[in-house]
């Protein structure tokens with residue numbers, strides 16, 4: 001079948017809206033009608049060439065939800081008509097990590113920037129007959145996509161699909177970083193540097209954990225305004241040493257229990273590290289451009305202050321477990337999802353959506369497809 005898709009063709013160029021050919025699903029794959037897909041900053045890093053992918057053209061988009069239309073003969077526990085969230089790391093189910101339920105560490109994870117399906121072949125082809133890749137084995141910037149069942153989580157049908165898309169990336173990344181990586185406890189103090197898609201969800205994750213001091217730091221006034229609604233108790237419009245000083249001032253000079261680096265770790269990790277108290281945690285949830293090879297942290301300072309610097313992908317929990325749990329929290333009224341969406345776009349307007357993200361106008365832009 002044919003499907004409309006937004007293709008990454010060249011670094012620095014806008015996404016190309018093209019009709020591509022989509023092959024039917026193979027044995028373990030499903031065909032999904034995409035209902036909504038979030039505009040995450042990671043795709044922007046690819047467009048700018050800051051995060052290299054192995055091929056082009058490639059359909060970007062990795063924060064998607066939709067409805068299953070057809071399934072391959074060997075697909076289990078997924079049926080046509082099911083509402084699904086697509087996970088940007090597949091859970092192969094058989095590697096040493098998946099065997100322990102740690103799908104966010106799946107051995108197939110490093111292949112998500114390569115382009116092919118999980119089985120190494122292609123389902124998408126452009127008008128010239130070239131193979132087209134799928135970012136994160138998802139390729140969500142398209143009306144329809146074919147993905148392996150390893151990338152599918154079935155959800156309840158009462159959840160609006162535009163909100164379901166958000167729990168494919170930004171929400172679990174942020175909420176999980178607070179709950180499952182740092183393990184924020186009641187009464188703890190938290191700093192969140194960068195209150196975009198991930199960071200705003202760290203704010204609400206920290207609130208869910210019972211943190212009593214939640215300091216939101218950003219240089220976009222819009223995001224600081226919004227952060228209070230998600231649970232921030234203090235807002236800091238500063239960066240670098242000024243940020244560190246402001247946080248120390250707010251915490252009686254000792255720093256926070258947990259700092260979250262949710263934007264540009266190259267410039268924010270050290271200020272966040274120094275705003276963290278002794279034996280505290282510094283959690284990195286954001287990607288760094290490939291060109292940044294290292295970030296300096298004075299080793300004696302690390303040793304003497306006994307802090308932990310840790311990474312968190314997908315909120316450090318299997319999306320198979322975390323996505324249904326997050327949707328339960330949403331249904332109970334404990335997790336804000338609708339409030340995360342600033343604006344919706346058509347697929348044809350996707351480049352405007354990314355321009356708005358770059359301009360700091362959007363907490364989350366979402367491409368919504370007409371039913």
Ligand SMILES: [Zn+2]
Pocket residue numbers: 040041042062063169170
């Ligand atoms: Zn993302």
Ligand SMILES: [Zn+2]
Pocket residue numbers: 090091092093094095096097098099103105106107108
């Ligand atoms: Zn695996």
